Amino acid sequence: MSERKPAGSNEEKVPLGQKLLDQPFLLLVAGIVVMLAFYTLWGLAEILSLRPAPLP
């Protein structure tokens, strides 16, 4: 279930992408920020900027 590694891989430089993916709290913050920015706060701004409809 794991990827095969060549001999001597312990000394291999870990790629930047892998380093980022190994940071669960970074992913947590990114997930929360993206959702809050695009869905929640933008959505709130849309609703709160609605002008009241004139009553007939």
Add this chain to the structure above:
Amino acid sequence: MSATLESLAQRFRRCPVTGLQVNRDSELLIQANAVVAVVAMLVGALAAIGLVLTRWQAVHLLPADQYYRYLTAHGLNMLIFWVIFFEMAVLYFAGPVVLGCRQPAPTLAWGAFALMVVGAGMVDWMVFTGNADVLFTSYPPLRAHPNYYLGVILFAVGALIAVSLFFASLVVAKKEKTYSGSVPLVTFGATTAAIIAVITLLHGAAVYIPTWLWSMDIGNIDPEVYRMVWWGLGHSSQQINVAAMVSVWYLLGGLTVGGVVLNEKVSRMAFVLYVLFISMASAHHLLVDPGMGSAWKIWNTSYAMYLAVLASMVHGFTVPAGIETGQRLRGYTNGLFEWLRKAPWSDPGFSGMWLSLVIFGFMGGITGVTLGTEQINIMAHNTLRVPGHFHTTVVGGTTLAFMAVTYYVLPLIFRKRVAFWGMARLQPFVFGGGIVAMALGMIFMGILGMPRRHWDSSFAGSPFPVELPPASELVQVLFGVGGLLAAVGALMFIAIAVVTVFFGKPVTEEAIKAGASGIPQGVLKLPAQVHTGEVAERQHREGVKGTVVLVAIFFVCFIVYYFTNWKMLSFLWKVG
């Protein structure tokens, strides 16, 4: 020193099958959460029988008030309590058990579990005593008893603590060096589920705390804000399921046939796409709401959601491709599909996982993307097509995957041989077949114009005439029979799980050596988990031709269904 070592040794056992170091605290937490999950499923399944026999107009069993009460109970017990209790079990497994570390703060973990049980109990009490006939969504101005909202809040706080302890286990395992390099893919998938759970629970707190106060006449609630924030909880909670389900697919692929992860980078990037974009798909519940602008709707349900759909399609390819590779490495190399024909279909862990994959991908995925298209949504919104779709994702996908992994949890974590083994081998097919028939019935009823959440499908006493095509009566039979079959499948699963946990025979090394009944083939003889050498290299070069054909069939189905919907839309809005 020796006393400390002895105390540590007593807290761990080495699993003779997987070789994992299993700590006793996490093991007990997994067992407790799984047992309560099954109890919630029993409540939800019994309610489902009443609902099916009411919407099947020829039977029309329940009076209106009971119908909406059972619908509320069914939604909460199935969509929240069953899946989230089970997901907590998945997190306790994928964290401390897979990483081989101790359980962080076990007393706090039991406190979290107690909060969840008390919260779920309060909610069910309020619903069944008629104090919360507000459906799963509890849209204002519908108002329940304050203890209903308090129950939800307690449940959510407990879940948030349990999720935090999963993150704590990642820290503990890294600090105590119980693994090296990156965490295994199953743990990475569970991390994705945990992140989405935090997003979900934050929205839950933002919506339920003010609503609880409002239910006690403190403050006010804007219905449109409520809908928007609530779906940040309501839909995202189902995306926890998706991430947990995909993790279970990878786990079972390895356990049942020695499935290979073709490319760790690709699979992990697909999980990251879930982290970043899947929760935003909540917006498709608001596609017909007048309060939101087109830019917000289209960004959240098209551009962003399609990145999450891409992630699902990546997993939808890599999981079967990994299984094909694993099977070919076991010698099933003839033709395009020998690997699939000779898969261990009598192992409910495999059959349940495969059916979950097919139902989720072919039915849930295709109908979901179509419903999430703003223009098409106007035809389908609030019709039975919507629950038809999510019964193929949450039930045919997630629930079936969780059932499948239970057949491995019982012998590996509870250390019991699965009871009624003959029935267990049949159960995924009964449940999966029932869900497919029921969901098809719902989808066709929805296409014919049948609304969801409606007690009387005949619209008797309506102030204006509503005529549905006679074909709707035929598809009601498909829905009814399928629903009852699915309920039978769920009750079979519950009977198997309960009898195994409380009365099951123990799994011993002798029983494994003798190939005793009630032990899945992956436990009797764990397939090779690591493949090296010339044969493995050659297999990687040859590729996965069978899976490529399956993917091509999937795309043809997708295209036909998607464009059929645009054609139907053209009948509604004649242009020119």
